Amino acid sequence: ETGVTQSPTHLIKTRGQQVTLRCSSQSGHNTVSWYQQALGQGPQFIFQYYREEENGRGNFPPRFSGLQFPNYSSELNVNALELDDSALYLCASSSPSGGTDTQYFGPGTRLTVL
Amino acid sequence: AQTVTQSQPEMSVQEAETVTLSCTYDTSESDYYLFWYKQPPSRQMILVIRQEAYKQQNATENRFSVNFQKAAKSFSLKISDSQLGDAAMYFCAYRSLSSGDKLTFGTGTRLAVRP
Numbered sequence: 540e541t542g543v544t545q546s547p548t549h550l551i552k553t554r555g556q557q558v559t560l561r562c563s564s565q566s567g568h569n570t571v572s573w574y575q576q577a578l579g580q581g582p583q584f585i586f587q588y589y590r591e592e593e594n595g596r597g598n599f600p601p602r603f604s605g606l607q608f609p610n611y612s613s614e615l616n617v618n619a620l621e622l623d624d625s626a627l628y629l630c631a632s633s634s635p636s637g638g639t640d641t642q643y644f645g646p647g648t649r650l651t652v653l
Numbered sequence: 654a655q656t657v658t659q660s661q662p663e664m665s666v667q668e669a670e671t672v673t674l675s676c677t678y679d680t681s682e683s684d685y686y687l688f689w690y691k692q693p694p695s696r697q698m699i700l701v702i703r704q705e706a707y708k709q710q711n712a713t714e715n716r717f718s719v720n721f722q723k724a725a726k727s728f729s730l731k732i733s734d735s736q737l738g739d740a741a742m743y744f745c746a747y748r749s750l751s752s753g754d755k756l757t758f759g760t761g762t763r764l765a766v767r768p
Contacts (some may be wrong), residue, residue: 570754581657581744581758582698595755625695635754640686642756644698 543645570634676745
């Protein structure tokens with residue numbers, strides 16, 4: 540069974556640029572959640588995708604957007620990057636409808652905005 | 654809105670000893686899940702243990718157990734026979750059954766294990 544994977548591992552961007560982060564869910568999981576973890580903080584919920592539709596969103600501006608594909612993999616897009624967007628971005632997969640409501644996390648993408 | 658509080662930013666334990674990490678939460682709901690996740694320096698968040706609020710019995714996973722006090726809204730993690738590999742950040746998390754699948758995390762407790 541393949542776990543949750545994320546790419547890239549590290550990314551450096553400059554303010555104002557756009558970035559796309561990718562996540563492959565664990566086999567059999569149809570739900571993907573994205574979290575932002577600033578240094579020294581707990582993860583903050585960005586949004587969740589279920590069967591290619593957004594299924595809940597945290598307090599993040601619209602420049603944070605996402606997609607989920609038919610194979611349940613997902614992308615997180617951030618436009619007009621700001622310095623405060625520097626963080627570890629975590630993806631987690633689950634399958635609430637399939638009885639796996641525990642979220643399993645990927646290793647994260649470290650984004651640095653200069 | 655639900656909140657999760659971890660009041661111990663750092664804890665230290667001697668190898669082979671027992672340590673307890675504290676977590677309190679605030680909610681008006683009666684049905685929910687609680688989790689402890691471990692985040693080692695590798696950054697990957699690893700599930701340690703979960704508890705369903707409707708279950709009175711405290712969850713146990715090998716050396717890890719919880720003390721779930723629903724009325725007090727307290728959910729502490731006990732690590733027995735601590736090992737060097739237990740050193741990590743530990744996060745307490747709450748999941749409501751009425752607001753989708755999102756997790757609300759505390760700020761974490763950094764656990765050091767002394768050899």
